Amino acid sequence: MQIPTNLLSGKKILLGVTGSIAAYKSLELLRLYIKAGADVRVIMTPAAKKFVAPLSFEALSRNKVLDDTNESWADDFNHIKMALWADLFVIAPVTANTIAKLANGIADSILTQCALAYPGMKLIAPSANTNMIHNPMIQASQKMLAIANYEIIATQTKELACQVTGDGAMAEPLEIFWHSARNLLQSDFWTDRRVIVTGGGTIEKLDDVRTISNRSSGKMASALATALFLRGADVNLIATRFEGDLPASIHTIDVESSDEMGEYLTDSIRIAKKGKLSKPSLIHDEPIALIQKEPYLFMAAAVSDYVPVHPQNGKLKKEMLGEHWNIAMKQNVDLLATCNKEGIKTIAFKAETDPSVATQNAQNLLERKGVNAVCLNIINEGNPFGSDSNRIDFITAEGSVSLPTNDKLTLSLQLLDEAARV
Numbered sequence: 001m002q003i004p005t006n007l008l009s010g011k012k013i014l015l016g017v018t019g020s021i022a023a024y025k026s027l028e029l030l031r032l033y034i035k036a037g038a039d040v041r042v043i044m045t046p047a048a049k050k051f052v053a054p055l056s057f058e059a060l061s062r063n064k065v066l067d068d069t070n071e072s073w074a075d076d077f078n079h080i081k082m083a084l085w086a087d088l089f090v091i092a093p094v095t096a097n098t099i100a101k102l103a104n105g106i107a108d109s110i111l112t113q114c115a116l117a118y119p120g121m122k123l124i125a126p127s128a129n130t131n132m133i134h135n136p137m138i139q140a141s142q143k144m145l146a147i148a149n150y151e152i153i154a155t156q157t158k159e160l161a162c163q164v165t166g167d168g169a170m171a172e173p174l175e176i177f178w179h180s181a182r183n184l185l186q187s188d189f190w191t192d193r194r195v196i197v198t199g200g201g202t203i204e205k206l207d208d209v210r211t212i213s214n215r216s217s218g219k220m221a222s223a224l225a226t227a228l229f230l231r232g233a234d235v236n237l238i239a240t241r242f243e244g245d246l247p248a249s250i251h252t253i254d255v256e257s258s259d260e261m262g263e264y265l266t267d268s269i270r271i272a273k274k275g276k277l278s279k280p281s282l283i284h285d286e287p288i289a290l291i292q293k294e295p296y297l298f299m300a301a302a303v304s305d306y307v308p309v310h311p312q313n314g315k316l317k318k319e320m321l322g323e324h325w326n327i328a329m330k331q332n333v334d335l336l337a338t339c340n341k342e343g344i345k346t347i348a349f350k351a352e353t354d355p356s357v358a359t360q361n362a363q364n365l366l367e368r369k370g371v372n373a374v375c376l377n378i379i380n381e382g383n384p385f386g387s388d389s390n391r392i393d394f395i396t397a398e399g400s401v402s403l404p405t406n407d408k409l410t411l412s413l414q415l416l417d418e419a420a421r422v
Contacts, residue, residue: 001226001243002388003177004410009037011184014086014118016111017057019047020093021161022127022170027052029092029173030060036181041066041082043111045098068110079110083117088183091115092153093127093170096138102150103141121183125153125176130166153179178247182230185413189420191232193293194272197225198265198301198335200240202258206327207312211256216302217386219243220349220377220408224298225250227412236272238264239301258303262335269297273343296419299336300349300375307332337369346371347419353379362395372396372422375415394418 013033017026033040042057043066054065064070064077071078076085083089091098091111098112102124107113115122124145126133133155142152153176157167170176199221201214218241225237229247237246238253238261246252253268255261272295309328336348348371352358355378362376376393377383383391383405391405392415403414 001222001245001409002407003032003036004407005035005037007036007409008033008181008184011038012085012087013038013040013180013184014043014082014089014114015040015057016043016045016089016091016094016114017048017052018045018091018093018095018098018111019050020095020127020170021051022093023048023051025170025173026092027056027060029090029176030057032173032177033180034060036177039063041085043067043082043114045109045111047095066110071110079113080117083114083119086118086120088121088123088180089115089118090123090125090176090180092123092125092173092176094124096126096128096132096135099124099126099138099141099145103144103148120149122150123153123176123179123183124150125170126155126168127170128155128168129160129162130164130168133168151179151183174245175248178226178229178249182232182247185230186232187420189231190228190416193233194295195228195233195235195298196265196268196272196295197221197228197235197237197298198239198261199225199237200242201302202261202304203240203256204304204307205257205311206308207314207316209315212304212308212327213240214302214304215385216351217241219386219388220390220412221298221300222246223408224300224412224415226409227416230413231416233296236268238268258307258332258335261301261303262333262339265335265339269295269340269344272297295344297339297341297344297346298349298419299346299371301335302351303335304332306330334369336371341370345419345422347373347375347422349375349377351377351379355380359393359395359400362393366395366397373419396422 017023040061041063042061046068057065101112102115107116153171155167156169158169159165160168200218201216203211203213205211218239221239222243225235228235229250236251253264306329309330350362358378362374365374374395376395389405390408390411392403394401401418
């Protein structure tokens with residue numbers, strides 16, 4: 001998915017790097033921050049400098065690296081001023097040694113001193129051998145950090161540097177980037193709100209080999225789900241096609257037919273309306289509050305209007321079908337019209353090719369299908385199916401707002417601002 005160059009414009013990120021073999025991946029993470037428009041400063045421990053030279057980080061960030069040898073109190077190049085400067089403090093990778101120090105308030109390096117001085121949320125991405133990361137002392141330290149303004153980005157299971165396959169590898173740089181962006185961009189309105197997004201064109205079976213579908217790429221739904229994740233929502237994406245590199249925390253359901261999408265949509269709406277228990281307390285191990293925000297449904301899927309009357313098992317042979325194959329079709333169930341929309345704000349998507357009737361058709365849909373708003377997308381040569389950009393008219397009973405052509409993630413973030421007002 002294309003990351004907008006202004007996604008993190010004006011945001012200030014402090015990136016801490018400790019002595020792990022995964023330190024080289026922090027260069028890619030830094031590149032993602034810079035590409036998204038953030039201003040980044042880097043702090044390195046002495047051990048980190050054994051893996052990657054500070055010059056590499058300086059070349060990418062265009063800022064001098066702070067380490068234990070060059071702290072200055074004549075200007076702002078010190079652990080107090082640096083901590084006050086940042087909007088977000090990320091430590092990636094963080095070793096088992098540093099995890100234990102952070103949990104016990106030990107400040108024996110410039111990085112751990114910054115961590116003590118930084119009052120806001122701190123993201124850490126552990127990297128360690130499997131036995132080290134699962135050591136009871138390190139597990140206990142992570143639990144302590146989780147209640148002390150630290151968010152821990154889960155490790156992954158893969159072949160480690162020690163040539164053992166197991167848990168302990170640092171999360172991928174893009175996943176750390178998404179979590180960082182979520183912390184910087186989340187809004188009170190969307191945070192912890194349950195949201196369902198449908199996307200892609202449904203795929204209807206003719207036989208076990210052949211299908212009928214449409215040209216919807218699913219890119220807009222994936223971008224919308226990502227935007228909702230960045231705003232803090234609890235997202236469930238039901239789709240036939242997905243963009244690559246989605247945030248791993250987005251719950252995805254891969255479907256094919258409209259029947260399958262309808263079944264999961266019904267269940268998802270029922271669950272979304274139940275509300276959500278807050279995270280359990282690590283001390284009492286019980287949920288401590290009920291978060292009850294009205295859920296949202298974004299119906300961006302292109303559901304087939306007609307489906308085959310007699311889908312067949314096996315593969316139909318040409319010899320049996322003959323020179324012409326007349327496929328009997330029947331009108332499909334309208335998922336948007338028939339789903340239970342009571343107690344859930346519903347935003348429909350409508351694609352049109354004739355601009356002379358597009359707006360009227362979208363306005364008719366508002367009342368006919370009982371939705372709160374319609375996102376009108378006019379398909380033409382400048383705005384084709386499957387493109388990485390889009391434009392939308394956001395239409396409600398009160399009026400219309402035109403959202404000009406933009407990359408789909410930026411457009412989705414703008415769309416959410418409008419949807420919050422319906």
